[in-house]
Amino acid sequence: MKPAPFDYTRAASVEAAIALLASAGGEARVLAGGQSLVPMMNLRIAQPRHLVDVNRIPGHDYVRREGDELVIGFLARHEHIRSSPLVLEACPLMAAAYDFVAHGPVRNRGTLCGNLCHADPASEMPAVMLATHAEMEVQGPAGSRRVPAGEFFVGLFETALRSDELLVSVRIPVAPKRQGWGFHEVSTRKGDFAFVCVAALLQVESDRVVAASISAAGIGARAVRLLGLEQSLAGQPPNEATFRQAAEDASATVPFHDDALVPGEYRRELLSVLARRALLDAAARALSSDL
Ligand SMILES: Cc1cc2nc3c(=O)[nH]c(=O)nc-3n(C[C@H](O)[C@H](O)[C@H](O)COP(=O)(O)OP(=O)(O)OC[C@H]3O[C@@H](n4cnc5c(N)ncnc54)[C@H](O)[C@@H]3O)c2cc1C
Structure with missing residues (x-):
């Protein structure tokens, strides 16, 4: 073609x-x-x-730390970000999610910002941006503005970006100490877009969940925060029984889309299982970093 x-x-x-x-x-x-x-x-x-x-614009292929933010320029390629020790330290959730994004040749060319602007509903990185409370730094003729991830992904392949704006960087709060993370996905083959993926961040104190940020992609027109699941975990003990029940309850209430490949009911089952696994991983990491 x-x-x-x-x-x-x-x-x-x-x-x-x-x-x-x-x-x-x-x-x-x-x-x-x-x-x-x-x-x-x-x-x-x-x-x-x-x-x-925009590929020849100099000086925008960076991954750097600015205070308590990890900042990624619009020409930073997937593979550069994926293999960055800074990303591993400041946003281990993102490093883990990158294991599921595409294949070497695509990662060598593709950019994180292009990925976010494309806003594929089954893409992993929008879910990571939502869970980490990232902000998009956008520049247009009238100047710059910051758009929280929760307002950036508007619909199917649709973002809050205007046609005369450029996404110049992504700003991700550096992961606080004692925050655990988990990322799980099911797709046709490794490197394909997700049927469903779940990103989870947890903080645990005195054997209780004190903060949870959880998101998913692949279940509808855009990646979403699972706010009901987050709220249901507050103050709960971080164990298998809690996570199983909370994940089942949350997946029962979320609307799912059907397509020729993946029925909605299968996506619902995946969300429940993947959310439980991501939460178990996040809790284990939060507890081990407590020692
Ligand atoms: C075989 C294959 C497998 C893939 N698997 C996955 C996968 O598993 N998960 C996944 O998430 N992705 C996957 N992708 C997509 C990949 O991540 C792309 O790199 C990404 O979606 C787009 O990034 P890009 O830099 O190539 O953007 P482009 O293709 O150049 O642009 C994508 C869109 O974003 C706009 N855009 C780009 N940059 C900016 C900017 N800075 N400001 C404003 N608008 C901008 C463009 O105008 C266009 O509309 C796959 C792609 C292929 C070909």
Whole structure:
């Protein structure tokens, strides 16, 4: 398949990219790693009139720590982030989730920011952003703004980004000491998009859950926080019986979508099992870091 005709411009700076996006009146798309956009163009699911290539803009392929935030620039590629010791230390949940994202050649080109802007409902990283309370730093003609992950993912392949805005970085709060994490997923093959995945962060004190942040992807049009599950765990003992019951109750109330590959009822069962496993891992890590 070949894409529909389009104009191509290579932007030399963030400001130039934004000016190009703004002048195209909603008809332009940013080209980052091209790992989602180019297949969609080849299938003619996406037919942008202009491509604004941001790959040669210098200085945005960083992964760094700024105070108590892990900050990832828009040209940081999946593989760079996945193998970063800083990410392992500051956001071990993300490092773990990266084991489930795509394959080497895709990870070498694809970017985290491109992944988040694409907002695939079965993608792992939106779930990680929600669980970690990350913020998206967005820049447009009117300046910069920060969008919390909970407001960034709006719907199916849809974000809060305007057509003349660039996602310039992702800011993730550094994991506090004694926070445990767990990530579980089921997919057709390792490296494929999730049927369902669950990301869990837990803090435990005096054998009680004192903070929980849990999210899932693959169950509907976008990744979601499992707020009911989080609330039901507050003050509970972090054990198998608690997690089993809470995960079953939560999965009974969440709406699921069916598709040709995965029936909604199977997704419901997966959510219950994966949430329990992610919580057990998170609790074990929280308790062992307590020692
Ligand atoms: C075989 C295969 C398997 C894959 N498996 C997985 C998987 O298991 N899990 C998973 O999560 N992903 C998977 N992916 C997708 C992969 O993660 C992509 O890299 C990612 O979705 C898009 O990142 P990109 O940098 O390639 O963005 P692009 O494809 O260049 O762009 C994607 C979209 O985001 C927009 N965009 C990109 N960057 C910006 C920016 N900075 N600001 C504003 N808009 C921007 C583009 O205009 C476009 O609309 C897979 C892809 C392939 C080809």
